[in-house]
Amino acid sequence: MTADWENVILLSADALRADHLSCYGYERETTPVLDELAEESIRFTNAYSASSHTREAVPALLTGEYPDVAVDSGYHLATETVASTLSERGFATGGFHSNPFVSRAYGFDEGFDHFDDDLHLGQHKLIALAQRALDKLRNRHYARAEEINERSLNWVDSLEEDQPFFLWNHYMDTHGPYEPPGEYATLYADDGLSGRDAQSLYQQAIDNPESITEEERKLLVNLYDGEIRYNDMRIGEFLNELRERELLEESLLIVTSDHGDAFGEHGYYEHPRYLHEEITKVPLMVRPPGGRSEVVKAPASTLDVVPTAEAVAGREVELSLLEDLEDDRRVFSQVRGEDVNSHLRRYALWTSEDVCFCEWDPYTEEIRVTETTARSLEAELEAHVKQRIRVENSPEAAGEGDVDEEIERRLEALGYKG
Numbered sequence: 001m002t003a004d005w006e007n008v009i010l011l012s013a014d015a016l017r018a019d020h021l022s023c024y025g026y027e028r029e030t031t032p033v034l035d036e037l038a039e040e041s042i043r044f045t046n047a048y049s050a051s052s053h054t055r056e057a058v059p060a061l062l063t064g065e066y067p068d069v070a071v072d073s074g075y076h077l078a079t080e081t082v083a084s085t086l087s088e089r090g091f092a093t094g095g096f097h098s099n100p101f102v103s104r105a106y107g108f109d110e111g112f113d114h115f116d117d118d119l120h121l122g123q124h125k126l127i128a129l130a131q132r133a134l135d136k137l138r139n140r141h142y143a144r145a146e147e148i149n150e151r152s153l154n155w156v157d158s159l160e161e162d163q164p165f166f167l168w169n170h171y172m173d174t175h176g177p178y179e180p181p182g183e184y185a186t187l188y189a190d191d192g193l194s195g196r197d198a199q200s201l202y203q204q205a206i207d208n209p210e211s212i213t214e215e216e217r218k219l220l221v222n223l224y225d226g227e228i229r230y231n232d233m234r235i236g237e238f239l240n241e242l243r244e245r246e247l248l249e250e251s252l253l254i255v256t257s258d259h260g261d262a263f264g265e266h267g268y269y270e271h272p273r274y275l276h277e278e279i280t281k282v283p284l285m286v287r288p289p290g291g292r293s294e295v296v297k298a299p300a301s302t303l304d305v306v307p308t309a310e311a312v313a314g315r316e317v318e319l320s321l322l323e324d325l326e327d328d329r330r331v332f333s334q335v336r337g338e339d340v341n342s343h344l345r346r347y348a349l350w351t352s353e354d355v356c357f358c359e360w361d362p363y364t365e366e367i368r369v370t371e372t373t374a375r376s377l378e379a380e381l382e383a384h385v386k387q388r389i390r391v392e393n394s395p396e397a398a399g400e401g402d403v404d405e406e407i408e409r410r411l412e413a414l415g416y417k418g
Contacts, residue, residue, distance in 0.1 A: 046298065052276075
C-alpha cells in the first residue's frame with residue numbers, strides 16, 4: 001500500500017443537506033461533533049452529489065461512476081463498487097444501512113463480505129415475522145444510527161488483528177419522515193410530532209406542497225434539524241468507539257451525504273428528480289490519520305470518494321481528495337425524470353460560483369437550458385450532456401424485476417409510493 005494507514009471508513013447520512021450543518025454556516029448548532037471533526041479534516045465547501053435521490057446518488061457514491069453507468073434501467077447495480085475493488089486487494093468489506101433502494105434486492109451487496117441492509121425477510125422467516133410485528137408497533141421505518149453503529153462495530157471486532165477493512169455506514173435518521181427520538185423531538189420545536197402525525201405531515205408536504213403553511217414548514221425544518229443533531233451525537237459515539245480501539249488513526253475517514261432535502265425553496269419538499277442546490281449540495285469531509293485542517297472551495301463531487309478510497313489501497317487514480325483540486329474545476333450532476341417526465345434527463349454543471357441546468361428530451365432530441373447564472377457554461381454543459389446521451393443510448397440491462405413485500409412496506413413508510 002502507498003499510504004501510511006490501512007482502513008477506509010465511509011460514513012454517509014441520507015438526505016443531509018450541507019447548509020443545515022453548523023460547520024457549513026447554519027444558524028443553529030446542529031452538528032457539534034461534525035464541527036470538531038471539520039477542524040481536523042479537509043472540508044469541501046462546494047461538494048455536490050452526482051444525483052438528487054438515493055437510487056442514483058448512492059450507486060454513484062459507491063462506484064465513482066455517473067448513475068447512467070452505475071445502475072441499469074431498473075436501478076440495479078450495473079458496475080463494480082469500491083467494496084469489490086478493495087476486496088480484491090485484501091480488504092475485509094462491510095456495509096451497514098437500512099435503505100431498501102440500495103439493498104441486496106438491487107445487487108448492492110456485491111463486493112461486501114458482510115452486508116447488513118436490515119432486510120430480514122428470507123433470511124429467517126420467524127425472525128422476519130417478529131420483526132415486522134415490532135416495526136408496526138413502534139412505527140419503525142429504518143434502523144436507527146445506534147443500531148447501525150452497534151452492528152458495524154461488532155463486525156469490526158470480529159475481524160482478525162491487522163486485517164485492513166473498508167466499512168460503509170449509511171445512516172437514515174435524517175431522511176423523512178422526521179421523527180427525532182426523545183429529547184431531540186423538542187430540541188428546536190416547542191411541540192414535536194410523533195409517530196403517524198409526523199409521517200402524515202411529511203407525506204402531505206410531498207403530495208401537496210402548496211397546502212403546507214409557513215408554520216408547518218418551520219415545524220418540518222425543526223424536526224429535520226432535531227434528526228441532524230441526534231445523528232451527529234451518534235456519529236460522535238461511533239468515532240469515540242474507533243478511538244478506543246485505536247482505529248481512527250489507522251483509517252482514512254470520509255463523511256458525506258447522498259443528497260439533501262428540500263423545504264419548499266423551489267415549490268417541492270423531500271428530494272424529487274431535480275438538481276437544485278438544496279438537494280444536491282452535500283457535506284464532504286476527509287480526515288486522514290493525524291488530521292489535516294483545510295478548507296477547499298474548489299468544486300468536489302461524491303464521484304471523487306471512490307478514487308480517494310482506492311488510492312489508499314495502492315491503486316493508480318487520476319484524482320484524490322487528498323490532493324489539490326483545480327479552483328476552476330467543473331463537476332456535474334444528473335437525474336432521470338419520474339412519472340409523466342420519466343423520459344426526461346436533467347443535468348447540472350457546478351463551479352465554485354456558478355451553475356447551469358438543462359434538460360434533454362429524447363422524444364424531441366432537444367437539449368434545453370432551463371436556468372443558468374453564467375451563459376458561458378451553456379456550451380460546456382451541452383457538450384457534457386451529448387457525451388452522457390451516448391452512454392444513455394448504449395445497451396441497458398433488464399428492468400425493474402420483482403420487489404418483495406418488505407421492501408414495498410419500507411418504501412411506503414419513507415414517503416415513496418409505487
